[in-house]
Amino acid sequence: MTSRFPDAGAVGAGGFVRDDTPTPEVDRREAVMASLAGTVRELVDATIRTTVADDEVHRVRDELALLVDRLRAAQLPGPAGIRYNAEFRAWNWGNAVVGAANAIAPPLEVVHDASGCHADVVLGAAYEGPPGLVHGGVSAMLLDHIMGVTASAMRRTTFTGTLTMRYRRGTPLGPLRLEARIVREEGRKVFVVASISDAEGVTVEADGVFIQPAGTPAVDG
Numbered sequence: 001m002t003s004r005f006p007d008a009g010a011v012g013a014g015g016f017v018r019d020d021t022p023t024p025e026v027d028r029r030e031a032v033m034a035s036l037a038g039t040v041r042e043l044v045d046a047t048i049r050t051t052v053a054d055d056e057v058h059r060v061r062d063e064l065a066l067l068v069d070r071l072r073a074a075q076l077p078g079p080a081g082i083r084y085n086a087e088f089r090a091w092n093w094g095n096a097v098v099g100a101a102n103a104i105a106p107p108l109e110v111v112h113d114a115s116g117c118h119a120d121v122v123l124g125a126a127y128e129g130p131p132g133l134v135h136g137g138v139s140a141m142l143l144d145h146i147m148g149v150t151a152s153a154m155r156r157t158t159f160t161g162t163l164t165m166r167y168r169r170g171t172p173l174g175p176l177r178l179e180a181r182i183v184r185e186e187g188r189k190v191f192v193v194a195s196i197s198d199a200e201g202v203t204v205e206a207d208g209v210f211i212q213p214a215g216t217p218a219v220d221g
């Protein structure tokens, strides 16, 4: 059996990092960071939509600068990366789509189902492109992620090779559903289709080729 695990602390195939933090400690810290990110997400939305007076905006800015300094007191040297321990518990707290510590991420909660993956998400003012509609790049980002998770099927690393989007109509901000499934596989290539829907039906369709980079092992067990 080929192990996907490099030595502790080493960067493995696909950029994954083995980290021997025990799962209960990972779970505990993840909950702490998710609660902070949730409040920062509220801050982002409140910032976009606030109509308070200029003086109050400046006071809030100054208070926030102090809070940033407190978080800067101890920082990782770079991005958070993807870590996992010997129990297969993986965590990628900085991920742009699902990162528990990333207020930029909606975050998407991907569910594996019988046909592939799906996710229900509510997108607010921070994801606007055209007035009242989701930014096309945000739609592509969310679909790319759920398609990548579907292609990897929790047993191999896949990278996006080619992603094609068809925007059928504007995607309204608010509650949305994403769905993705594998349509076929050819060697290291995995062909995936996906969609975003609102209550009226599909707004965006995507198809993509996800590739298991040469030399990266599948997880066999």
Ligand SMILES: CCCCCCCCCCCCCC(=O)SCCNC(=O)CCNC(=O)[C@H](O)C(C)(C)COP(=O)(O)OP(=O)(O)OC[C@H]1O[C@@H](n2cnc3c(N)ncnc32)[C@H](O)[C@@H]1OP(=O)(O)O
Residues within 6 Å of the ligand: 144, 145, 146, 147, 148, 149, 152, 153, 154, 155, 156, 157, 158, 159, 160, 161, 162, 187, 188, 189, 209, 211, 212, 213, 214, 219
């Ligand atoms: C592990 C546990 C679970 C983990 C879960 C994590 C979930 C994370 C979810 C994250 C989700 C977010 C996901 C992200 O955001 S992933 C980030 C965005 N994507 C990238 O950065 C990828 C950058 N590109 C590369 O790394 C390489 O070019 C890849 C790996 C893609 C191929 O380089 P490699 O050297 O391996 O390829 P090869 O030359 O041996 O060719 C092999 C075959 O592939 C065909 N081909 C090649 N390129 C393309 C292409 N662009 N489109 C279509 N087909 C292509 C080629 O014709 C050949 O086919 P054939 O001739 O054999 O028929």
